[in-house]
Amino acid sequence: MAATPARPARPATNVPSVPSVPRVPHILILGGTTEGRVLAGLLHGEPGARPPLRVTSSLAGRVASPRLPAGEVRIGGFGGADGLAAWLREHAVDAVIDATHPFAERISFNAALAAATAHVPLLALRRPGWVPEPGDDWHSVPSLDAAAQALDGLCRPDGRVFLTTGRLGLAAFADRPEHFLVRSVDAPGVPLPARAELLLERGPFTLEGEREVLAGHRIDVLVTKDSGGAATAPKLRAAREAGVPVVVVRRPPVPDGVPAVESPAEAAAWAQRATDPAAGL
Numbered sequence: 001m002a003a004t005p006a007r008p009a010r011p012a013t014n015v016p017s018v019p020s021v022p023r024v025p026h027i028l029i030l031g032g033t034t035e036g037r038v039l040a041g042l043l044h045g046e047p048g049a050r051p052p053l054r055v056t057s058s059l060a061g062r063v064a065s066p067r068l069p070a071g072e073v074r075i076g077g078f079g080g081a082d083g084l085a086a087w088l089r090e091h092a093v094d095a096v097i098d099a100t101h102p103f104a105e106r107i108s109f110n111a112a113l114a115a116a117t118a119h120v121p122l123l124a125l126r127r128p129g130w131v132p133e134p135g136d137d138w139h140s141v142p143s144l145d146a147a148a149q150a151l152d153g154l155c156r157p158d159g160r161v162f163l164t165t166g167r168l169g170l171a172a173f174a175d176r177p178e179h180f181l182v183r184s185v186d187a188p189g190v191p192l193p194a195r196a197e198l199l200l201e202r203g204p205f206t207l208e209g210e211r212e213v214l215a216g217h218r219i220d221v222l223v224t225k226d227s228g229g230a231a232t233a234p235k236l237r238a239a240r241e242a243g244v245p246v247v248v249v250r251r252p253p254v255p256d257g258v259p260a261v262e263s264p265a266e267a268a269a270w271a272q273r274a275t276d277p278a279a280g281l
Contacts, residue, residue: 024054025094025275030111031057031069034231035125036099039264040069043271053275056091060100060107062168063185084114093118095274097267098258099125102251103166103225112255121274124260125267127228129251130236137245144172147223147247151178154245159220162213163193164235165249166225181217204231210238225249 027043029036036057044055055071058078066075078084088096098111108124115122132138139154141147144165155161157177163170167188173180174191182188183199199213213219213235222239224232226248239246254260261267 024052026054026056026092027271027275028088028091028093028096029055029057029069030096030098030100030107032059032063032066032104033099033101033127034229035127035264035267036097037067037069039097039099039125039267040071042264042268044070053271056093060104078110078114081110081113081117084110085117088114088118088120093120095271096120096122097125097271098122099264099267102126102129102227103249105252108252108258109255112258122258123267123270123274124254124258125264126254126260126262128262129226129228130233130248133240135240136236137240137243139245139247140250141247142250144169144249147249148172148176150247151176151221151223154247155221160218162217162219162222162235164222164224164232178221181213181219205234207234207237210235211241214238214242214244219244221245221247223247223249226251 029040031037031040040055040057043053057069057071057073059066059073059075060077061075078087087093096111096115098108100107111122139150141150147165151161155178158179160179160181163173163180163182167184167186170182170188170193171191173193176193177195178193179195179197180193181197181199182192183201185200185202187198187200214222222235222244224235224246228251236246261270
């Protein structure tokens with residue numbers, strides 16, 4: 001039987017190659033502050049950014065109606081340092097910026113531990129603290145408990161205290177005899193000072209408005225945290241003008257080994273370097 005002749009080979013067909021889509025670096029911002037929102041806007045909307053960035057802001061969820069930043073947003077905790085480290089890996093995060101409140105000590109500690117575990121670079125964005133000026137009568141203390149104790153030498157038992165430390169940690173003042181004007185964005189939980197009036201407001205505040213608060217409520221002492229920033233600073237000038245002493249709770253330090261900057265612009269520049277292989281950060 002004759003063998004079947006082999007079929008001639010078909011000429012090769014040129015198949016166009018599909019260009020690979022470059023991966024977009026992912027930045028996680030631990031936010032909830034004005035600086036965090038500004039930073040998200042800079043990174044999300046920066047024209048011609050090299051490289052372009054995917055930005056996710058994480059908010060703790062402690063404020064009922066937060067002001068949402070640009071880009072992707074998640075709300076809620078991570079489940080401690082281990083949970084945050086797992087989230088960083090699962091979502092392929094290239095860099096983390098801790099732009100939380102200067103007194104959010106626990107999340108800052110967890111961020112440092114998680115970033116080290118996941119081998120992800122971390123930066124702290126901290127607005128500058130307040131500095132006393134001539135005429136100020138400031139009393140620096142390390143904690144809210146110490147702030148409550150400091151009132152003994154500054155205020156009569158029936159005196160009036162303007163408490164602007166936020167809605168958390170008010171238990172330190174629960175047993176104090178003074179009258180308290182408590183200002184916070186959302187209603188605080190219990191326990192509250194026995195004599196407490198709530199003032200639910202969100203900054204920024206004006207100098208004229210703060211003058212009216214101090215005069216209208218006959219404030220004897222102002223208690224605040226060293227949160228820094230311009231949004232709530234007018235109360236300090238109003239207290240200086242009125243001769244009202246101020247108890248200032250010092251902010252906790254940034255975790256050891258974590259670099260820090262003071263402005264969103266500096267943080268945005270760091271994010272670009274952190275996600276640029278050529279920068280070698």
